[in-house]
Amino acid sequence: MIGAGQLARMTQQAAVDLDVELTVIAQTATDPAVRAGARYRIGAHADAAAVLAGPGRRALGFAQDKLAARADFRAAGFAVPAYAPVRAPGDVADFGAEHGWPVVVKARSGGYDGRGVIVVAGPDAIPPEIGAGDGDDPAGPAWLVEAYVDLVAELAVLVARRPSGPGVVYPVVETTQVDGICRHLVTPVTAVGPAVAVEAVRLATALADHIGAVGICAVELFVAPGGRLLVNEVALRPHNSGHATIEGNRTSQFHQHLRAVLDWPLGPTDPVAPAAAMVNLIGTADCADPSRNLPAALRVGGAYLHLYGKESRPGRKIGHVTALAATTADALDVASRAVAALLTP
Amino acid sequence: MIGAGQLARMTQQAAVDLDVELTVIAQTATDPAVRAGARYRIGAHADAAAVLAGPGRRALGFAQDKLAARADFRAAGFAVPAYAPVRAPGDVADFGAEHGWPVVVKARSGGYDGRGVIVVAGPDAIPPEIGAGDGDDPAGPAWLVEAYVDLVAELAVLVARRPSGPGVVYPVVETTQVDGICRHLVTPVTAVGPAVAVEAVRLATALADHIGAVGICAVELFVAPGGRLLVNEVALRPHNSGHATIEGNRTSQFHQHLRAVLDWPLGPTDPVAPAAAMVNLIGTADCADPSRNLPAALRVGGAYLHLYGKESRPGRKIGHVTALAATTADALDVASRAVAALLTP
Numbered sequence: 001m002i003g004a005g006q007l008a009r010m011t012q013q014a015a016v017d018l019d020v021e022l023t024v025i026a027q028t029a030t031d032p033a034v035r036a037g038a039r040y041r042i043g044a045h046a047d048a049a050a051v052l053a054g055p056g057r058r059a060l061g062f063a064q065d066k067l068a069a070r071a072d073f074r075a076a077g078f079a080v081p082a083y084a085p086v087r088a089p090g091d092v093a094d095f096g097a098e099h100g101w102p103v104v105v106k107a108r109s110g111g112y113d114g115r116g117v118i119v120v121a122g123p124d125a126i127p128p129e130i131g132a133g134d135g136d137d138p139a140g141p142a143w144l145v146e147a148y149v150d151l152v153a154e155l156a157v158l159v160a161r162r163p164s165g166p167g168v169v170y171p172v173v174e175t176t177q178v179d180g181i182c183r184h185l186v187t188p189v190t191a192v193g194p195a196v197a198v199e200a201v202r203l204a205t206a207l208a209d210h211i212g213a214v215g216i217c218a219v220e221l222f223v224a225p226g227g228r229l230l231v232n233e234v235a236l237r238p239h240n241s242g243h244a245t246i247e248g249n250r251t252s253q254f255h256q257h258l259r260a261v262l263d264w265p266l267g268p269t270d271p272v273a274p275a276a277a278m279v280n281l282i283g284t285a286d287c288a289d290p291s292r293n294l295p296a297a298l299r300v301g302g303a304y305l306h307l308y309g310k311e312s313r314p315g316r317k318i319g320h321v322t323a324l325a326a327t328t329a330d331a332l333d334v335a336s337r338a339v340a341a342l343l344t345p
Numbered sequence: 346m347i348g349a350g351q352l353a354r355m356t357q358q359a360a361v362d363l364d365v366e367l368t369v370i371a372q373t374a375t376d377p378a379v380r381a382g383a384r385y386r387i388g389a390h391a392d393a394a395a396v397l398a399g400p401g402r403r404a405l406g407f408a409q410d411k412l413a414a415r416a417d418f419r420a421a422g423f424a425v426p427a428y429a430p431v432r433a434p435g436d437v438a439d440f441g442a443e444h445g446w447p448v449v450v451k452a453r454s455g456g457y458d459g460r461g462v463i464v465v466a467g468p469d470a471i472p473p474e475i476g477a478g479d480g481d482d483p484a485g486p487a488w489l490v491e492a493y494v495d496l497v498a499e500l501a502v503l504v505a506r507r508p509s510g511p512g513v514v515y516p517v518v519e520t521t522q523v524d525g526i527c528r529h530l531v532t533p534v535t536a537v538g539p540a541v542a543v544e545a546v547r548l549a550t551a552l553a554d555h556i557g558a559v560g561i562c563a564v565e566l567f568v569a570p571g572g573r574l575l576v577n578e579v580a581l582r583p584h585n586s587g588h589a590t591i592e593g594n595r596t597s598q599f600h601q602h603l604r605a606v607l608d609w610p611l612g613p614t615d616p617v618a619p620a621a622a623m624v625n626l627i628g629t630a631d632c633a634d635p636s637r638n639l640p641a642a643l644r645v646g647g648a649y650l651h652l653y654g655k656e657s658r659p660g661r662k663i664g665h666v667t668a669l670a671a672t673t674a675d676a677l678d679v680a681s682r683a684v685a686a687l688l689t690p
Binding site for chain 1 (some may be wrong): 361380595604618636639643649651652654669
């Protein structure tokens with residue numbers, strides 16, 4: 001696995017069940033997956049990605065190049081937000097004039113958790129570095145500009161596909177982002193009706209098929225007014241939006257990812273409880289270690305705690321808490337209380 | 346943790362969730378818990394046990410000395426099978442003459458999974474080594490003899506206790522042993538009525554309190570005709586009879602054990618499904634590696650597979666499979682089919 005953060009860490013926990021030996025490409029010997037016992041080699045993620053070849057390469061390209069992904073998805077008939085490459089500083093202003101303000105400027109690659117995403121309120125607020133010199137760069141534009149979608153909700157759908165044999169899809173989850181970082185999710189979805197949820201599953205499955213994904217494919221969707229679905233992002237790996245599957249579904253996304261990439265039969269995805277919620281544990285300004293509050297958080301009955309073994313830094317995902325309940329409101333309440341306990345100064 | 350087998354392996358998986366660093370005393374660097382990523386030191390289990398002191402020492406003594414445990418439990422008013430120490434070869438014959446044949450001869454310490462347990466059909470079948478020279482051994486008798494209980498069923502109850510704060514108890518499970526090895530378990534119990542199950546919980550809780558256990562305390566009970574409960578064995582650690590708690594209960598025995606020994610608040614023990622079953626994967630005569638059949642076993646929908654990374658040997662526990670369902674029969678069917686798939690020659 002390329003990377004040794006929390007996604008690799010939780011994949012390692014799943015790998016132990018099946019006695020699969022997982023080796024990760026880590027940045028340091030204290031990365032979360034290495035601390036959890038994964039075999040590792042020290043290496044740069046970008047180098048490791050570059051040497052990979054095989055059936056997943058085209059799919060990986062989409063995951064790493066937002067501009068190529070947008071263009072491909074649109075050409076294949078999938079609805080995406082209106083967008084344009086930024087080849088010159090004036091392109092953002094032109095796009096805003098045509099599609100209205102605000103607009104969203106995104107780094108073509110490398111962005112995550114809100115990094116590399118800038119909401120630009122109007123023509124006077126365009127950062128001067130956007131598009132400067134890109135017209136001459138043989139690698140193409142470094143930024144794209146997108147219409148700001150007036151969201152009803154954000155949904156995510158996990159699909160798992162193996163090289164041979166049928167794929168599976170998980171129930172839709174509804175995610176809530178603040179400053180581009182997922183704060184929490186609930187399932188089943190409450191903000192949209194069942195018809196939109198069904199369409200989200202159909203769309204995600206079709207998109208994963210189109211990409212030819214192998215492993216977990218997480219499709220993030222915008223719900224625009226009227227229930228219209230737009231493809232936001234696609235990730236080809238276990239994903240934050242699937243963390244509640246560890247306790248909440250009959251096969252966790254981490255077990256499923258291993259089964260899929262090893263071309264083994266996939267497992268059932270149905271939920272084990274009426275509702276689930278997951279709240280991310282995000283580092284606060286004081287950088288305090290949440291494990292000092294573990295006893296208080298464990299007092300919240302029914303909260304499933306996951307600490308990633310990462311140093312706390314402001315805005316960094318350092319753990320998550322899942323809860324299962326009769327309703328999403330109850331589950332969200334339990335998980336939120338445990339996170340609040342962990343973050344108490 | 347003393348020992349680095351499957352119990353330590355599954356404790357390591359739970360420790361990752363809470364970012365607890367687990368160190369195990371292992372026999373080799375390829376022991377199951379070490380393969381799963383636990384920190385380790387090579388050492389003999391007996392030495393490690395001998396140097397331990399503290400509040401759990403008395404309880405540990407009971408776990409390691411069946412004769413002392415039987416005597417203490419009986420003196421405290423807990424019903425145990427009729428038994429006697431074997432101080433001379435004639436003691437087994439005398440016991441059989443008094444209590445009837447067959448009798449069960451047990452090693453005072455060190456036995457597990459049917460090892461160190463001999464069912465003796467009559468006075469002519471007593472192995473000559475039993476009791477020879479024990480009258481002179483300052484360490485006391487090496488064997489005890491017990492009445493053979495005509496079982497209605499075998500039950501197990503897990504209790505978790507922490508040094509401060511209240512303990513918790515898990516729902517009763519019904520275990521099925523063949524040749525002294527647990528083959529499978531189901532919960533809720535079907536072979537006895539609810540009154541016996543309630544009494545089993547009461548008895549196990551009282552016994553764990555009496556012992557002063559810290560951590561998971563597994564109480565194995567015989568159900569004699571008429572529903573009378575006798576204490577069979579007590580284990581002061583996560584136990585085979587609790588493996589279905591990983592998927593089947595809101596807090597697994599491995600998470601609970603860590604919370605208990607670290608004196609953290611304990612978690613809820615209620616089941617997440619109407620019924621659960623666990624079937625042990627036991628090495629067959631051909632010593633075949635079950636992982637070669639993983640794809641076939643994964644085709645059994647809803648089976649939770651756990652492979653311990655141990656070399657297969659006849660009679661050795663090398664994994665287990667759990668299933669959740671609407672009835673114990675359905676759950677047992679699913680888990681059994683997955684185990685059968687793994688053991689297909």
